[in-house]
Amino acid sequence: MEEEATILDSKVLEVNMGPQHPSTHGVLRVKLKLDGERVLDAECIIGYLHRGVEKISENRSYIKCVPYYDRTDYIAAVSNVYGYLLGVEKLMGIEVPKRAQYIRIMMTEFNRISSHLLWLATHALDIGAMTIFLYCFREREEILKLFEALFGARLTTHAFRLGGLWKDLPPGFEQAARKFIDDFPYRVDEYEQILTKNRIWLDRTKGVGVISGEEAIEWGMSGPPLRGSTVAYDVRKARPYGGYEEFDFDIAVGENGDTYDRYLVRLQEMHQSRRIIQQVLDRLPEGSVHGKAPRIPKPPVGEYYSGIESPRGELGYYIVSDGSPQPFRVRIRPPTFVNLQTLRRLVKGHLVADVVALIGTLDIVLGEIDR
Amino acid sequence: MTETLLVYAIIPFIKIAVIVLILSGAIAYLTLFERKLVAHIQVRLGPMRVGWHGLLQPIADGLKFILKEDIIPSKADALVFTIAPAISLIPAFVVFSVVPFGPPEMFEGLLRWSLGWFFDSATVESVAQNTLASGGFITDINIAVLFVLSVSSVGILGIILGGWASNSKYPLLGALRSSAQMVSYEVALGFSIIGVLLVAGSLSLVEIVQNQEKAHLWYVFVQPVAFALFFICGMAETNRLPFDLPEAETELVGGFHTEYSGFRFSLYFLAEYANMITISAVAVTLFWGGWLRPFPNVSWLAFLGLIPPVLWFLIKVFLFLYIFIWVRGTLPRFRFDQLMRYGWKVFLPVALGNVIVSAGVLLAFL
Numbered sequence: 185m186e187e188e189a190t191i192l193d194s195k196v197l198e199v200n201m202g203p204q205h206p207s208t209h210g211v212l213r214v215k216l217k218l219d220g221e222r223v224l225d226a227e228c229i230i231g232y233l234h235r236g237v238e239k240i241s242e243n244r245s246y247i248k249c250v251p252y253y254d255r256t257d258y259i260a261a262v263s264n265v266y267g268y269l270l271g272v273e274k275l276m277g278i279e280v281p282k283r284a285q286y287i288r289i290m291m292t293e294f295n296r297i298s299s300h301l302l303w304l305a306t307h308a309l310d311i312g313a314m315t316i317f318l319y320c321f322r323e324r325e326e327i328l329k330l331f332e333a334l335f336g337a338r339l340t341t342h343a344f345r346l347g348g349l350w351k352d353l354p355p356g357f358e359q360a361a362r363k364f365i366d367d368f369p370y371r372v373d374e375y376e377q378i379l380t381k382n383r384i385w386l387d388r389t390k391g392v393g394v395i396s397g398e399e400a401i402e403w404g405m406s407g408p409p410l411r412g413s414t415v416a417y418d419v420r421k422a423r424p425y426g427g428y429e430e431f432d433f434d435i436a437v438g439e440n441g442d443t444y445d446r447y448l449v450r451l452q453e454m455h456q457s458r459r460i461i462q463q464v465l466d467r468l469p470e471g472s473v474h475g476k477a478p479r480i481p482k483p484p485v486g487e488y489y490s491g492i493e494s495p496r497g498e499l500g501y502y503i504v505s506d507g508s509p510q511p512f513r514v515r516i517r518p519p520t521f522v523n524l525q526t527l528r529r530l531v532k533g534h535l536v537a538d539v540v541a542l543i544g545t546l547d548i549v550l551g552e553i554d555r
Numbered sequence: 556m557t558e559t560l561l562v563y564a565i566i567p568f569i570k571i572a573v574i575v576l577i578l579s580g581a582i583a584y585l586t587l588f589e590r591k592l593v594a595h596i597q598v599r600l601g602p603m604r605v606g607w608h609g610l611l612q613p614i615a616d617g618l619k620f621i622l623k624e625d626i627i628p629s630k631a632d633a634l635v636f637t638i639a640p641a642i643s644l645i646p647a648f649v650v651f652s653v654v655p656f657g658p659p660e661m662f663e664g665l666l667r668w669s670l671g672w673f674f675d676s677a678t679v680e681s682v683a684q685n686t687l688a689s690g691g692f693i694t695d696i697n698i699a700v701l702f703v704l705s706v707s708s709v710g711i712l713g714i715i716l717g718g719w720a721s722n723s724k725y726p727l728l729g730a731l732r733s734s735a736q737m738v739s740y741e742v743a744l745g746f747s748i749i750g751v752l753l754v755a756g757s758l759s760l761v762e763i764v765q766n767q768e769k770a771h772l773w774y775v776f777v778q779p780v781a782f783a784l785f786f787i788c789g790m791a792e793t794n795r796l797p798f799d800l801p802e803a804e805t806e807l808v809g810g811f812h813t814e815y816s817g818f819r820f821s822l823y824f825l826a827e828y829a830n831m832i833t834i835s836a837v838a839v840t841l842f843w844g845g846w847l848r849p850f851p852n853v854s855w856l857a858f859l860g861l862i863p864p865v866l867w868f869l870i871k872v873f874l875f876l877y878i879f880i881w882v883r884g885t886l887p888r889f890r891f892d893q894l895m896r897y898g899w900k901v902f903l904p905v906a907l908g909n910v911i912v913s914a915g916v917l918l919a920f921l
Contacts, residue, residue: 199724205808220731221891310806312796312888318597384797384887536728537890540806 196224199536203232207310207540210550214527214539221535226528230521233554241514246272246481247346249514254340256516257552259302262295262331262343263494264552268514269344270426271490271501273475275483284348284473285427290361290464291334291343293457297368298327299495299547300450300457307447307544308379311388316378323371326364333357347475362465365458372454380448389444393530393542396441403529404522407497408449409546413441419493426492431460443545450547480509496520496547518552558678561670566688574651574693582828583613589828589880596884616821623817628721631814635720640815640822643713646706647829653699654836655761657691657846657865691846691865692761699760700748703837704741707792710830711737714794714801717823718811729810732891733801736791739898740798744788746906750781750913751841760837764845771852775842780909782842784902786875789834791894794827796883800891835875836868843871 197218202208211232217225237256241249253268254261266288273280280288305320328338333354335341344350379385395403400413410417416435420428436452438445483505491500497519506512523546530542587602587609594601602609627633663683670679682688686695696702711733718730751774755763767773775782791798802810812823839845846864850856889897 197724197727199728207806218728221728308887312799313886314593314796315597315884318599322598378885379887382887384889384893387893388887388890535891537800537806537888 195219201539208543209306209548212524212543212548212550212553214543216536216539218536221537223531223534223536223539226531226539228524228527230524230550230553233550235555237555238514238516241511243510245509246483246511249511251340251342253516254342255551256518256555257494257496257499257520257549258339259549260295260299260495261339261341262291263299263492263499265341265343266292266426267490267492267494267499268501268503269346270492271488271503272346272481272483273477274490275486275488275503275505276477276481278347278475278477280348280426280475281472282427282469283352283471284344284475286464286468287349287353287473288344289427289431290461291331293460293464294327294330294361296457296495297454298324300454301327303450303495303544303547304375304447307541307547310540310544311385313379313382313385316375319371319374319378323368330357330360330364333360345474345477346481347477349473352473358465358468361461365461365465368458369455372451376451380451386444388537388541389447389545390442391440392443392534392538393545394440394442395526395530399529400441400526403526405497405526406522407493407495407519407547408436408446408453409523409526410497411436412438412446412449414438419491419498423491425490431463433457433459443541446545482507482509491517494519496549496552497523516552516555518555520546520548521553524548524553557674558681561678561682562685562688566666566682567693570693571652575648578648578651578829578832579825581832582825583617585828585832585876586616586824587613588876589883592877592880593884596881620818620821625817625819626814628723628814630722632720632722635716636814637819639713639717639720640819640826641713642716643710643826644822644829646710646713647826647833649706650703650833651836652693653696653702653760654833654840655690655692655695655764655845656836656868657863659686659690659692659695659761659765661689661691661865663689690761695759695761697757697759700752700758700763700841703760704745704748707830707833708737708741710826711792713826714811714823717815718801721811721814723814725807725809725813726811729801729807729813732807733794733811735891736794736798736800736894736898739895740788740791740902743784743898743902743906744792746903746910747781747784747788748841749910750778750906753910753913753917754778760840760845764840764847767844768847768851773842773844773847778842778909778913780905781913782838784906784909785838785842788902789838790879790882791898793830793834793879795831795879797886797889798894799888800894831876831879832872835872835879838875839868839871 199216199218200213201216202213203211208214213229213232215227215229216223237252240252250265250268253264257264301320301324305317308316331341332338334357335343395413397414400410400415406417414437416437418435421435433456436449436456438449485505485507487502487504489500489502491498498517499519500517502515503511504513527542527546531539591601602612605611605615627636666683666689667679670682714733715730718726751763752758754774754777755766757763757766794801802812812820815823846868848859848862848864848867850859
């Protein structure tokens with residue numbers, strides 16, 4: 185009688201990480217080939233959250249497809265809507281009032297902070313630091329309350345409207361926002377105390393998933409993972425949009441391109457976002473927040489690529505108009521879809537525990553990758 | 556005859572029953588304590604619904620575990636899968652048979668009073684004089700430290716077997732991790748204890764405490780390095796953060812207990828907490844003077860003597876448990892290779908060095 189073969193007979197152990205796994209941030213499935221604890225190869229399998237957002241957009245009017253983009257990168261819904269609306273406004277030549285522009289920038293930066301907080305929370309949890317998770321959620325809650333006050337929703341905000349905003353800032357909003365940005369640096373100091381110089385955290389993140397600047401560019405990376413690898417590329421500076429050229433901020437850049445640098449870059453970016461919000465609040469002009477936009481937008485025949493710096497990297501909307509009220513094509517360039525492809529390159533030769541850290545450091549959102 | 560029966564069967568049996576009951580309750584409430592403490596570290600409240608401030612939560616948890624369906628995966632090795640959780644839990648209890656929680660004459664008065672109702676005064680007197688009956692421990696054997704080491708290492712066998720028998724990949728990885736962890740930290744743990752043994756000159760836990768009393772010095776002040784090593788390695792032995800690699804829920808989805816559910820899972824869960832208590836109790840006994848009160852020579856602190864010795868023991872154990880949980884709320888997790896590196900390249904050499912230096916100092920000066 186032949187012995188039944190078990191998993192123990194093979195030297196290479198193939199493990200399915202996901203789609204249901206606590207640390208794959210949604211429904212990412214990674215096929216790992218393991219030799220003991222060492223990762224020989226990793227293959228990402230995506231598509232478990234595919235909803236055909238791009239195709240749906242072709243059958244909706246320019247205004248009606250906005251809520252779908254809330255649901256691609258649901259962690260940074262404000263940025264997503266922002267990028268798309270900038271593109272449509274450019275196509276149609278719609279002028280956005282100054283006040284609306286400023287508020288848009290402020291809310292996008294709030295969104296960047298909340299997105300980075302969520303990233304820090306889950307990243308630290310993946311590496312085993314449980315407490316930081318709840319600290320980050322404590323601050324994120326404050327931002328979500330601001331979102332709720334202005335947009336009426338916390339997660340899928342449907343933040344902006346064509347040509348401006350839905351409505352002006354509610355009473356008390358400015359004070360609440362100021363209170364948040366005044367408190368925020370001390371809160372970040374708490375995270376730094378618990379992580380930045382922690383021996384175990386350094387051991388777990390330094391030298392893990394190193395990628396050089398040139399290589400990162402070759403892979404098409406963008407956002408904090410690219411800036412962590414010494415490349416000072418930020419769409420807000422490289423091709424300013426929506427009024428960003430009026431504000432002072434620095435691009436945070438890493439030195440070694442490892443997980444620790446990407447962590448520092450994101451922490452620094454939260455401080456920079458806070459700076460921008462501070463400037464917006466100090467210089468917020470009076471006036472209307474509603475631009476002149478038609479009820480049923482019909483952009484002239486043409487195409488436009490609108491790229492913005494979402495919290496995860498360069499988020500692009502390539503909008504093609506055939507003159508009808510519905511877009512002929514909306515192609516989304518999701519930053520983490522491009523960043524995720526480096527996972528295979530990053531994890532090779534590392535250990536199982538590093539796979540989790542590296543998935544975390546890329547800050548993926550599956551809604552955006554699968555669309 | 557009655558005397559032998561009393562000393563060797565009836566009284567130890569009562570003690571064992573009481574200790575097992577108290578320990579089970581302590582484990583259950585340790586889970587609640589951990590949840591509450593971690594919750595407060597993390598600016599939240601923890602269990603609040605079941606009973607006042609969640610005081611009945613452990614009972615609700617226990618009921619839930621017992622009522623759950625008991626699943627044995629079809630590909631699993633049913634026999635090993637079934638007994639592995641028990642192998643993990645029982646040693647943690649067994650260790651307590653040699654851990655003293657009170658002085659040798661602890662129950663003398665109680666025995667005199669209670670036995671006086673049934674037996675003649677000669678029997679009562681001889682039973683009460685026998686430390687095996689009246690001592691604050693189940694038994695006092697002259698190889699207690701070795702017994703603790705050997706029995707507690709059996710517990711990890713349960714984890715390895717459980718992970719192996721599940722016949723699934725994540726548990727297998729967890730089991731591999733725990734076997735590597737056990738080998739590397741057991742060694743350093745053993746060597747750290749040798750430092751104490753050199754100073755104490757005895758392997759009996761009761762005598763170690765008595766020697767600390769005689770020396771008017773807790774051994775943590777003589778052997779601080781050994782204590783630090785013992786505590787860190789003890790944390791690794793109990794699979795607690797930052798050494799919880801065998802379970803590592805964010806990497807291995809629970810590791811060795813991925814396939815376990817219901818009551819069997821709860822046995823593993825209890826074993827972890829029981830091990831925490833055991834390691835704390837042994838650490839207190841070896842390094843922090845067991846049941847002794849602090850500052851026995853400072854006259855204005857004499858009121859500390861009013862607190863019975865067993866309470867001092869419990870207070871110290873409780874402080875250690877607090878540190879265990881505090882660490883869990885603060886630190887991230889090690890990676891496998893780092894764990895091995897620290898174990899073999901840092902802790903083991905330091906432990907060996909500590910033994911050599913202690914032995915050298917003892918030879919030269921005493």
